[in-house]
Amino acid sequence: MDLKQLVADAIDQSLDLDLLKDEIYDVLEVPRHEGHGDVAFPCFVLAKQLRKSPNAIAEELAENISGEGIGSVEVAGPYINFFLDQELVTEDILKEIYSQGDEFGQLHIGKGENVTIDMSSPNIAKPMSMGHLRSTVIGNAIANIEAKVGFNPIRINHLGDWGTQFGKLIVAYKRWGSEEAVKADPIASLLEYYVKFHEEADKDDSLNDEGRHWFKKLEDGDPEAVKLWKWFKDESLKEFNRIYDKLGVKFDYYTGEAFYNDRLQGIVDELDEKGLLEKNQGATIVNLDEFDLNPALILKSDGASLYITRDLATAEYRKETFDFAESIYAVGNEQSYHFKQLKAVLQRAGHDWQEQMHHIPFGLITAGGKKLSTRKGNVILLEDVLNDAVELAKEQIESKNPDLPNKDEVAHQVGVGAVIFHDLKNDRLNTFDFVLEEVVQFEGETGPYVQYANARAHSILRKAGFDGSKATDNQEFKLTDDVAFSVVKELNQFPSIVEKAYMTYEPSVIAKYVIGLAQSFNRYYAHTRILNEDSELQSRLSLVYAVTKVLEEGLALLGVEAPQEM
Structure with a gap:
């Protein structure tokens, strides 16, 4: 029951003025203190039309107001405070809750349309830390809310299963790893190797070059690189699913970054055909000056793809597959600029549906005031x-x-x-x-x-x-x-x-x-x-x-x- 609408109806019936009921409704307030009534009407809105002070208007209007659900009214300066008929209103509201049951609060905004929700998205071969909690539970809650208002939510875990970090992990495993240790405790061992790589790379930058080299081999389908990558992924998913079960979170799809590898060339070709690609110091970019954004880096100078390349492929795949009414990304605030670039490239490519894509940013969880970091080993599992x-x-x-x-x-x-x-x-x-x-x-x-x-x-x-x-x-x-x-x-x-x-x-x-x-x-x-x-x-x-x-x-x-x- 809309209590403000009850009051708006009563005021409308008592006024012989050119004032729309919607205008009355919009200025109604809910007093902070219940002693001031259930709904209050500020009479300032009528002063110009009636050429009277708001206080005088309140006094005159209060004498004539009545209506279904209105118990009594009181004047407080320029305000009319409405006290509703508690017995009548209580009965109507409780009847509504009982008749609707679990559907109370259900809205019919979505008409059953699809909404894709990109959420959680942990990186393979790293433990799920408190840093992953926010995307997981915010995304899940938004999915539940979308269903409540009539959409069909599609929960997608866009796993971080691709990128230079896998080249680095392969290097770390080949240098310091043990098959027995990984089998005994996969995630802890892989995390140890990953942290050690960055410690050593701070002393010897050539390790980073070696990591990039092994990632390129992985992209090119090198059998050893692919075998290690699949092993890391399988072990990680077992760990992730155990934690998702604890949280009560389920996904419709586990389509990570690697899923889109065979679509990357199509994205590059599309951008090229539309005349959007430019060369810049050997790299391939899309200029975004018209959006006041830095160029979007589509391919590195060695031809390797980047996050935005895969996210372009992801966005197009989701639109083609699900024809989404909304595409939601529950991703940290630090990625806001990335999503601005992503949508700008899609807009330049002529995809108006990029307006249906929404980045839902969020702040960090800290421990002792410090940011959590897997890379530095500062992680709370x-x-x-x-x-x-x-x-x-x-x-x-x-x-x-x-x-x-x-x-x-x-x-x-x-x-x-x-x-x-x-x-x-x-x-x-x-x-x-x-x-x-x-x-x-x-x-x-x-x-x-x-x-x-x-x-x-x-x-x-x-x-x-x-x-x-x-x-x-x-x-x-x-x-x-x-x-x-x-x-x-x-x-x-x-x-x-x-x-x-x-x-x-x-x-x-x-x-x-x-x-x-x-x-x-x-x-x-x-x-x-x-x-x-x-x-x-x-x-x-x-x-x-x-x-x-x-x-x-x-x-x-x-x-x-x-x-x-x-």
């Missing part, structure tokens, strides 16, 4: 963090509810959920420092706090033997107290919150909303004897059930599970 979070959750469950059945399962849901939620409650462009002990807390603005509020609500429903999924036409939704109405108004915001999260590609909008809803419910729980046997018992239980539906749906959009007992 994602799997270690998830395991530690689960252990912390289990310790707290043991102290709070030692008799809880399936403690291990709940500890996993709480621990992993805490890590995901902490990432997503931060505005994605912000950089934040990760401190595990602050993340896995049952108090404060955390994932476990929201999960616990939901579990508390389920506990109330179990005690009452209330099953909202079996609601009948006679279900009662009549509540009249202010604290309950605050919860109802919070629930009512969910569809607009989903829309805002979609429009801004910002999962934190939903995370902050469920924190607010959990806080509002906990205030209601502290204020109200919910299980008191009186005429409003069934209505109170209806409200509690509605809270569980919206909290669980909000958490699900973030990729966080919601245990019913904690």
Whole structure:
């Protein structure tokens, strides 16, 4: 229910002026303090037309306003504060949630169109670190939100399985590697070799030339290079999939950079045929002066491809294959310039669909204020963090509810959920420092706090033997107290919150909303004897059930599970 629309309708019916209802709606405000009403109308907008002071207009208009859903009005200077009919509005909102169930908040923006989402994309032969968390969980949440508003999300893991770093790794393995060590502990061993390569290359730059040489051999199909590369890739994917299972993240495609190798020449030929390629100091470029960007380097002087060459092939393949309505790249903020160049080259090539491509940048996760770096060995392994979070959750469950059945399962849901939620409650462009002990807390603005509020609500429903999924036409939704109405108004915001999260590609909008809803419910729980046997018992239980539906749906959009007992 659109509460502002109720008020806009009432004002429109009371005015005999050339003022559109949409104009009234646009200036309506939600007061910060509930004592100032549910919706406020600033009368400044009428002053010029009526040639009166806003205060006088407010006094006159307030005497004539009435309408369905309007309880009372109060004048506060130039404002008219509207207090809605709590019983009527509560009944309408709760009926809407019950009738729609899991589809509450569902929007029909997408019409089933495809949206490709490039997310996670770890590099082969390197461990998944905390640095990979953001792309993975932001991309997954955006995919869930896209589905909620009517699109068909296609999750793509664009693996970093190509590039000069593989030439460097081959050199490192041939110089210092051991087949037995790699078989025993693949990722740790490969990381050790990769770090050692860069340490040695800082002393001897010729190693970098050797690495580039071996990557060129890999591009040319050298049997030894290809065999080592495939081995590194297979071992890495086993590790990655174990971590994705912990996070509850699934992909539709694992099409990494190497997948597009046979399309690279087609990209070069297309750009050449369109007269876009130029030579610059032996390299092949596309000039982007008209976009105020540096030239896009398409081929190195030795003919080797670059990231942008493969990303051009990737973009064209995805458009041809999926005919996407949107193509989303959940990739760090440091790649913003790259995506500007990518879209500029596609535009020069005549591909108007580049406007449907959206880079969704995000800030860094730091540890102790320092950037994480695989290259320098300053890495916090994602799997270690998830395991530690689960252990912390289990310790707290043991102290709070030692008799809880399936403690291990709940500890996993709480621990992993805490890590995901902490990432997503931060505005994605912000950089934040990760401190595990602050993340896995049952108090404060955390994932476990929201999960616990939901579990508390389920506990109330179990005690009452209330099953909202079996609601009948006679279900009662009549509540009249202010604290309950605050919860109802919070629930009512969910569809607009989903829309805002979609429009801004910002999962934190939903995370902050469920924190607010959990806080509002906990205030209601502290204020109200919910299980008191009186005429409003069934209505109170209806409200509690509605809270569980919206909290669980909000958490699900973030990729966080919601245990019913904690």
